Amino acid sequence: MSPKEPMDTPFHNPGWAGNTGEFDLTEDQVRGDDFVGSRPLAGAHPSSSASYPYVLVDKHPESPLFEGPYRERFDKILTRYPDTRAALLPVLNLAQEVRGHVSPETMDRVGELLDLEPAYVRGVVTFYTMYNKRPVGRFLIQVCTNISCNLCGADEVMDAFLRYSNTEPGETSEDGDFTVIEAECLAGCGFPTCVQINSRYYENVKAGDIPSLCERLRADGK
Amino acid sequence: MAYPYVSDREVRVISTQFGDPEARTLAGAKQRGRYQGLKTALDMSPDAVVDIVKASGLRGRGGAGFPTGLKWSFMPKDYDKPHYLCCNADESEPGTFKDREIIRWDPHQLVEGCLIGAYAIRARHAYIYCRGEFFEATQVLARAVEEAYADGLIGDDVMGSGQKIDLTVHVGSGAYICGEETGLMNSLEGRRGEPRVKPPFPAAVGVFGMPTTVNNVETLCAVPHIVVNGSEWYRQWGSEKSPGTKLFCVSGHVRKPGNYELPLGFPLMDLIDDLCGGITNGNALKAVIPGGSSVPLLTAEECRSCALDYEGVSSCGSMLGCASVIVMDETTDIVKQVRRMAAFYAHESCGQCTPCREGSIWVTRTLERIEAGRGTEDDLDTLMELTAQMVGTTICVLSDSVAAPVQSSVLKFRDEYLALIRRGERVGTA
Numbered sequence: 001m002s003p004k005e006p007m008d009t010p011f012h013n014p015g016w017a018g019n020t021g022e023f024d025l026t027e028d029q030v031r032g033d034d035f036v037g038s039r040p041l042a043g044a045h046p047s048s049s050a051s052y053p054y055v056l057v058d059k060h061p062e063s064p065l066f067e068g069p070y071r072e073r074f075d076k077i078l079t080r081y082p083d084t085r086a087a088l089l090p091v092l093n094l095a096q097e098v099r100g101h102v103s104p105e106t107m108d109r110v111g112e113l114l115d116l117e118p119a120y121v122r123g124v125v126t127f128y129t130m131y132n133k134r135p136v137g138r139f140l141i142q143v144c145t146n147i148s149c150n151l152c153g154a155d156e157v158m159d160a161f162l163r164y165s166n167t168e169p170g171e172t173s174e175d176g177d178f179t180v181i182e183a184e185c186l187a188g189c190g191f192p193t194c195v196q197i198n199s200r201y202y203e204n205v206k207a208g209d210i211p212s213l214c215e216r217l218r219a220d221g222k
Numbered sequence: 223m224a225y226p227y228v229s230d231r232e233v234r235v236i237s238t239q240f241g242d243p244e245a246r247t248l249a250g251a252k253q254r255g256r257y258q259g260l261k262t263a264l265d266m267s268p269d270a271v272v273d274i275v276k277a278s279g280l281r282g283r284g285g286a287g288f289p290t291g292l293k294w295s296f297m298p299k300d301y302d303k304p305h306y307l308c309c310n311a312d313e314s315e316p317g318t319f320k321d322r323e324i325i326r327w328d329p330h331q332l333v334e335g336c337l338i339g340a341y342a343i344r345a346r347h348a349y350i351y352c353r354g355e356f357f358e359a360t361q362v363l364a365r366a367v368e369e370a371y372a373d374g375l376i377g378d379d380v381m382g383s384g385q386k387i388d389l390t391v392h393v394g395s396g397a398y399i400c401g402e403e404t405g406l407m408n409s410l411e412g413r414r415g416e417p418r419v420k421p422p423f424p425a426a427v428g429v430f431g432m433p434t435t436v437n438n439v440e441t442l443c444a445v446p447h448i449v450v451n452g453s454e455w456y457r458q459w460g461s462e463k464s465p466g467t468k469l470f471c472v473s474g475h476v477r478k479p480g481n482y483e484l485p486l487g488f489p490l491m492d493l494i495d496d497l498c499g500g501i502t503n504g505n506a507l508k509a510v511i512p513g514g515s516s517v518p519l520l521t522a523e524e525c526r527s528c529a530l531d532y533e534g535v536s537s538c539g540s541m542l543g544c545a546s547v548i549v550m551d552e553t554t555d556i557v558k559q560v561r562r563m564a565a566f567y568a569h570e571s572c573g574q575c576t577p578c579r580e581g582s583i584w585v586t587r588t589l590e591r592i593e594a595g596r597g598t599e600d601d602l603d604t605l606m607e608l609t610a611q612m613v614g615t616t617i618c619v620l621s622d623s624v625a626a627p628v629q630s631s632v633l634k635f636r637d638e639y640l641a642l643i644r645r646g647e648r649v650g651t652a
């Protein structure tokens with residue numbers, strides 16, 4: 001190790017190009033279009049980041065997950081399958097309905113309820129795109145940009161949503177209202193562009209409709 | 223509300239209620255003849271039901287086109303172990319939008335189909351695996367199931383026959399691969415939806431380790447009609463090897479996109495030009511994907527003589543798949559659309575098999591590079607080589623599905639790739 005080991009350089013990582021002083025890529029180059037894949041919190045799908053640093057903690061992790069009618073639904077789900085493992089997906093859906101997203105604490109609680117290992121639950125949660133591993137906006141807007149919608153202008157619809165909400169894909173707008181992401185085919189190909197907002201499908205959406213649609217969402221929540 | 227578009231050249235067997243919400247209630251459904259088939263089936267032996275479906279020649283509508291009766295006959299003929307029927311409503315093949323329409327307009331037809339299917343394969347429990355995004359359709363279906371339970375159509379004593387059949391609506395959580403039948407079974411068991419190695423086949427070891435049959439929504443919906451009207455009735459449409467009617471989902475650049483129920487063997491160009499009102503803005507046709515994004519593209523020339531049944535489309539160099547006709551006109555940027563499809567598969571690969579996991583990503587990156595104008599002519603060879611190694615080397619056929627659009631587009635639309643590579647010119651805007 002050289003005597004003038006620079007403790008103040010930002011890239012301190014012995015054995016890596018960074019500490020030889022050769023590492024001079026700018027942030028732009030790192031994020032250029034050669035870079036495939038997206039970073040959590042920098043435009044990724046909300047389902048893509050499951051590791052701790054990116055996950056905001058539940059506000060009340062100690063509060064019971066299912067109470068009252070939710071508890072009843074939980075009990076009902078269990079009766080439908082020959083073993084408890086099979087209830088995992090519907091129970092996680094229910095948990096997401098209660099909490100809005102599936103945090104590691106929620107995964108642990110669900111694991112306890114169904115007698116499954118926390119790591120197993122996490123393995124399952126990370127497989128499926130519909131579990132939000134971090135909080136999303138009041139309206140989660142999923143724009144299908146797959147082939148049939150794409151042929152009919154889905155990219156413009158996506159851009160219009162991003163422009164209106166002033167966000168990057170996967171980011172939540174400052175007022176907490178909108179999270180816009182690209183979705184894969186939603187099975188509404190004959191009615192392009194197909195957009196799913198929370199649990200509802202909006203069909204035949206055109207780029208010009210976005211401002212009024214978003215205003216309406218803000219005003220009446222649907 | 224009138225259903226978006228209809229044509230009098232259609233033959234409506236399972237789509238009669240599209241656009242008519244009356245059939246969503248049990249009373250409305252019974253008025254329209256639902257549950258007649260179940261009554262008829264319960265008066266027969268399970269094997270007789272299998273035989274009539276076999277004789278009708280009905281083929282699976284989920285993509286593979288495997289004869290349904292034959293599939294059912296693989297199930298053990300006793301009640302020693304629990305058997306399961308899984309209805310595949312995970313519809314997520316790009317271009318396909320028929321199962322959701324069936325469920326939201328005519329849920330009782332599906333319930334009836336599932337009950338008959340379960341009876342035929344001696345299952346005491348049937349699951350309908352709906353994709354998680356279908357909140358609305360799932361609610362319609364769940365209500366129908368509850369009504370049918372209350373009416374004694376499902377439960378411990380189905381229609382007073384002494385048969386016990388339960389039916390559960392199960393909701394997935396977003397993964398294309400859960401549409402693959404063994405992936406579906408893993409997902410139903412509460413696992414990651416990774417496809418299983420076959421053999422053992424589902425009819426021997428399926429969901430929860432028990433004999434299982436997986437059928438598509440449309441397949442099961444055709445069953446009640448066959449049971450009521452007989453196999454010869456069903457064979458009046460289509461050809462010897464592809465009998466019956468099929469829902470065609472037409473999307474893309476046509477004036478009247480939508481679901482059309484047609485006898486198999488219908489000419490592709492009639493569907494586009496007549497029923498769908500032709501191409502938008504009167505543009506010229508460039509290409510058609512006849513069976514969802516997993517099958518090879520057809521050029522406009524190849525479409526001229528194409529008849530829409532399993533054999534007809536194969537002989538034109540593609541596959542009928544789930545009959546999702548995606549129409550692309552002259553403004554289409556083929557490279558962009560193929561890149562979009564490849565990106566879809568890269569996103570949906572479950573990651574168990576190296577050729578699929580790595581291949582789909584490399585294909586996407588290469589296509590992205592070509593699209594960005596930084597491709598070389600060698601890239602086209604790389605694409606062909608890469609995709610050749612992705613065919614037949616993996617657990618499920620998702621990997622093969624990447625190869626189909628990529629290889630066919632490189633072969634048939636090489637000019638468009640070369641225009642981008644050599645001159646940086648994009649052909650088309652959409």
Ligand SMILES: Cc1cc2nc3c(=O)[nH]c(=O)nc-3n(C[C@H](O)[C@H](O)[C@H](O)COP(=O)(O)O)c2cc1C
Nearest residue numbers: 282283284310312313314401402403437438441620
């Ligand atoms: C990657 C992949 C995705 C599939 N997705 C679906 C689907 O969404 N819906 C469906 O019915 N079948 C799908 N299938 C086909 C099923 O594996 C299976 O063949 C079908 O459900 C059998 O039903 P059938 O005999 O009624 O066609 C898919 C297959 C693969 C390989």
Ligand code: SF4
Nearest residue numbers: 572574575578616618
């Ligand atoms: S082919 Fe792809 S999707 Fe299918 S099992 Fe292998 S990795 Fe998974």
